[in-house]
Amino acid sequence: MALKSGLFMPTATGRMQGVAEMAASHVPYDSLSDAEVMLRAGTDDDAAYEYLVTKYHRPMIAFMYRMCRSQALAEELAQEVFLRVYRSRKTYAAEAKFTTWLYRIATNLAVNHARDHKVERSGKVVSLDEPDEESGTTLDVADPTLNVEQNILRRERLQAIKKHVMALPEKQRTAVFMHKYQGMDYREIAEVLKLSESATKSLLFRAYEVLRERLKEFV
Amino acid sequence: MNCNDVRENLIELLTDGPADPQVKTHLSQCGACTAELASMRKTMAVLDEWEAPEPSPYFLTRLRAHVKEEREKAPAAKWVAWLRRPVLAVSLATMLATGGLLYRLTVGTQAPDNGAVADIESLDKNHDLIIDTDLVNELTGGPSDDVAEP
Numbered sequence: 001m002a003l004k005s006g007l008f009m010p011t012a013t014g015r016m017q018g019v020a021e022m023a024a025s026h027v028p029y030d031s032l033s034d035a036e037v038m039l040r041a042g043t044d045d046d047a048a049y050e051y052l053v054t055k056y057h058r059p060m061i062a063f064m065y066r067m068c069r070s071q072a073l074a075e076e077l078a079q080e081v082f083l084r085v086y087r088s089r090k091t092y093a094a095e096a097k098f099t100t101w102l103y104r105i106a107t108n109l110a111v112n113h114a115r116d117h118k119v120e121r122s123g124k125v126v127s128l129d130e131p132d133e134e135s136g137t138t139l140d141v142a143d144p145t146l147n148v149e150q151n152i153l154r155r156e157r158l159q160a161i162k163k164h165v166m167a168l169p170e171k172q173r174t175a176v177f178m179h180k181y182q183g184m185d186y187r188e189i190a191e192v193l194k195l196s197e198s199a200t201k202s203l204l205f206r207a208y209e210v211l212r213e214r215l216k217e218f219v
Numbered sequence: 220m221n222c223n224d225v226r227e228n229l230i231e232l233l234t235d236g237p238a239d240p241q242v243k244t245h246l247s248q249c250g251a252c253t254a255e256l257a258s259m260r261k262t263m264a265v266l267d268e269w270e271a272p273e274p275s276p277y278f279l280t281r282l283r284a285h286v287k288e289e290r291e292k293a294p295a296a297k298w299v300a301w302l303r304r305p306v307l308a309v310s311l312a313t314m315l316a317t318g319g320l321l322y323r324l325t326v327g328t329q330a331p332d333n334g335a336v337a338d339i340e341s342l343d344k345n346h347d348l349i350i351d352t353d354l355v356n357e358l359t360g361g362p363s364d365d366v367a368e369p
Contacts, residue, residue, distance in 0.1 A: 049286075057278060062271030071272050079282050086286055161269055179230075180266055201230075208230060212262040219261040 034098030042089040049089065052098070053082050059182055060106060066177050067110035069162065077113060081106045100191045103184070107174055107192055157218060164214040172207035179204055220245045225252045229259045 029037045029051040040048035060081060064074035084105050092101070143151060165173060171193060178184040178192065190200040220241040225232070228242070233256070237243040246253055 053279070053282060057282075058274055061274045061278070065271045066269070071275075075275060075278055078278070079285060082282055083285055083289065086289060158268060161265060165266070165269070176266075180263070181269075181271070204230060205227065208259065208262065211266070212259055215262050215265045218265045219258070 035094040038085075038089070038092050038098050039094055041086075042092055049086060052085070056099075056102060057082070060102070063103070063106060063177060063182055064110055066165075066181060067107075067174070068114065069166070073113075077106070077109055080109055084109075096191055097188065099184070100188055103178065103182070103188075103192045111170065111174070161215065161218060164211065167214075168207055168210060172203055172210075175200060175203050176207050176211070222249060222252050225249070226255055229256060232256060233260055233263060 027040070027045075027047065029040075029048060032040075034052065034055075037048045037052055041052065057078065060078045061071075061074050064077045064081075065071055068074055068077065081102065085102065143154060146154060165176065168176065175189050175193060178189045179186075184192075186197050186200050186204070189195075189204075190197045193200065193203075195203065220239075222245075225242055225245055232242065232246075237246060246256065
């Protein structure tokens with residue numbers, strides 16, 4: 001691979017020093033692909049790791065939030081995702097896009113967590129008004145431009161929308177989250193879910209058809 | 220290009236627009252497909268209402284602390300990994316086996332002390348005691364188990 005034989009897998013001592021100097025100085029990570037930045041993180045370039053965390057922590061928390069519907073838990077799971085990325089930095093092989101790898105870790109973590117805590121969650125009553133224990137925020141922040149009644153209606157509407165999305169089968173739901181909210185294309189979703197591209201397209205088509213039917217009353 | 224072809228690609232049409240001129244033509248002529256597209260667009264707009272909250276301001280601080288912990292415990296982890304190496308495992312197993320064998324050999328030579336040798340010693344002692352008793356009997360004119368010589 002050109003990447004490995006060039007910048008990231010130096011063979012000569014001078015080349016090694018060059019990489020170390022680059023790591024120490026300001027590196028324009030924006031000009032590199034995420035996979036290249038991740039390979040640099042594997043050479044203990046902490047700034048490279050920091051760059052990826054800064055770039056992806058928001059979308060990752062948002063993804064986890066939709067997967068588990070709790071901000072505190074979403075942040076906890078997102079922390080675990082980035083810690084796993086850190087632990088695997090030396091063995092990262094850049095065989096797939098960085099985001100594919102990242103979302104595969106995230107999806108596995110979220111799905112396993114949901115399965116492990118299924119009984120716990122099913123018995124939990126979530127109040128729409130009480131703030132989250134850890135974050136201190138309510139589940140859906142009230143819109144200050146609306147009055148109390150309008151805010152209640154808005155919340156109820158949002159809860160109903162979420163309920164319909166969450167009622168989708170696990171794979172369809174995850175695919176919708178990645179496609180609709182994370183802006184991922186069929187190929188990338190297919191790689192994360194280990195499906196063919198055509199199967200992913202068909203999975204999403206079915207999911208959106210179901211949602212169109214169920215969300216008719218909100219249109 | 221028929222209605223099925225268009226409907227199967229509604230999602231792409233919404234995100235990328237009708238790249239294929241045939242699709243564009245079909246949509247301009249087919250009211251049902253246009254309605255389907257508009258309906259799906261509205262569904263997408265409803266889904267847009269589900270916004271994710273902003274990350275907490277401490278997220279990155281907490282993560283950095285975890286990463287620091289991870290970095291600090293790395294040398295210990297290396298030792299654990301070294302201990303888990305197969306070569307070391309084989310060496311330890313060999314040492315244990317050798318130790319076991321040596322113990323068995325050592326104990327093996329001493330084992331009769333606890334069994335047969337102790338019995339033989341006990342028999343010897345009993346024999347000495349019997350002879351002594353016999354001698355006392357003979358001296359005191361008591362019965363003797365000596366066989367009279369012909």
